[in-house]
């Protein structure tokens with residue numbers, strides 16, 4: 001434990017940097033994927049194309065992407081922006097399909113009835129479709145979040161501060177404890193992100209749990225009302 | 226008054242749902258569109274609030290062609306109740322009822338206060354206000370649906386098989402309640418069902434539809450029962466199966482009314498004229 005105890009500051013700083021790279025990536029993946037997923041859901045003709053293109057993004061190998069991206073977008077090779085953009089592409093690859101599925105899962109009747117009572121297009125999207133797609137969106141986002149936190153470690157290879165640096169440094173200097181610390185800290189961070197997402201889901205979608213439980217009282221005593 | 230003038234609807238995939246449909250729906254009465262599945266009832270109903278636009282012909286409300294009215298504004302002044310209530314599962318009962326008034330700009334507090342009153346109107350306990358729709362029984366959900374339909378105090382209420390998914394006892398309850406509401410509120414109700422008994426019970430005017438929105442017969446329940454226009458109507462209302470062909474049989478000195486199979490349907494206590502005159506059966 002000697003390396004860990006004498007390097008707590010380094011671990012904390014790396015974890016913080018790691019989180020700072022992960023959080024915007026997860027948010028961007030979500031914000032960009034939802035409209036694409038909605039389009040795929042809404043227009044059957046675009047569905048195949050959008051899902052295929054999004055899926056192919058995942059097949060791009062990460063290290064070459066990190067090398068090419070700065071050249072394409074004109075950032076410096078060590079810019080954290082490269083990591084965020086590259087990993088957002090992977091996030092989109094996962095999240096677009098989840099988003100399309102999430103909107104597919106919203107009951108057609110409910111959307112129709114929202115239209116029938118006079119929700120205009122955007123109102124209906126933000127107040128009906130999006131919240132009702134929420135549970136499936138959240139499930140997809142949790143996968144994106146875990147995957148992102150894990151993928152951010154690759155940036156260590158580029159010398160960009162993150163928990164990945166603990167691996168590369170540990171390998172170079174042969175400090176097993178440092179490598180293990182990197183792995184454990186990454187897993188803990190991923191779990192932390194996941195817990196935050198689940199909590200956010202509970203706060204934003206209190207109805208989801210109420211609906212899942214289907215209050216037994218309402219089923220029996222008052223079923224005849 | 227709602228007027229269908231030579232309305233046809235062909236869906237993009239080529240399905241011809243309605244062809245040359247013309248009917249006048251009088252104000253402050255209940256008109257029931259009844260017919261078997263796929264005959265175009267929902268299509269016709271949704272033409273009134275422009276969820277479906279006719280391929281040809283027009284629909285007019287009080288003489289105004291709805292094609293010239295902004296669909297969203299139109300829908301916000303027409304109540305709509307559908308099967309499985311169509312309630313928003315993520316909003317509490319009270320918010321579901323208050324939704325449309327709030328879309329119309331009514332302040333939240335006022336809309337919620339009105340929603341509570343509407344819960345009384347449709348016979349829902351106010352203690353249910355903070356539940357989510359999934360925490361209610363099917364019958365309760367339909368009541369919320371009706372309350373939501375009434376929330377903007379619309380002149381027109383469109384109901385698409387609203388009681389189709391609840392058990393018979395609850396359905397009878399809801400039907401009675403609707404009759405009472407209609408007596409009190411006098412809305413123009415357009416009601417869709419495939420249940421002829423429900424149509425006869427609720428409708429001032431009943432429109433029996435055949436495939437493709439063809440009007441097989443239109444009239445009051447009495448007119449239709451007295452003179453089915455054709456074989457299709459006779460079969461649809463059950464006249465040919467003896468359910469509607471009742472006979473009087475004498476039993477123990479009382480006139481018992483039996484159906485075509487000889488099953489007792491009731492007891493004959495006199496004529497309607499007797500009842501009006503305060504005679505037997507009044």
Ligand SMILES: Nc1ncnc2c1ncn2[C@@H]1O[C@H](COP(=O)(O)OP(=O)(O)OP(=O)(O)O)[C@@H](O)[C@H]1O
Nearest residue numbers: 236238240242261262263264265266267268269419
């Ligand atoms: N959006 C649509 N696209 C294509 N065809 C449709 C569409 N909506 C309805 N149809 C078709 O139009 C016909 C009439 O449908 P409609 O929903 O009006 O019938 P309905 O009388 O309400 O039936 P049900 O009692 O089953 O609700 C049916 O053949 C149906 O398949």
Ligand SMILES: [Mg+2]
Nearest residue numbers: 266267268385
């Ligand atoms: Mg229908």
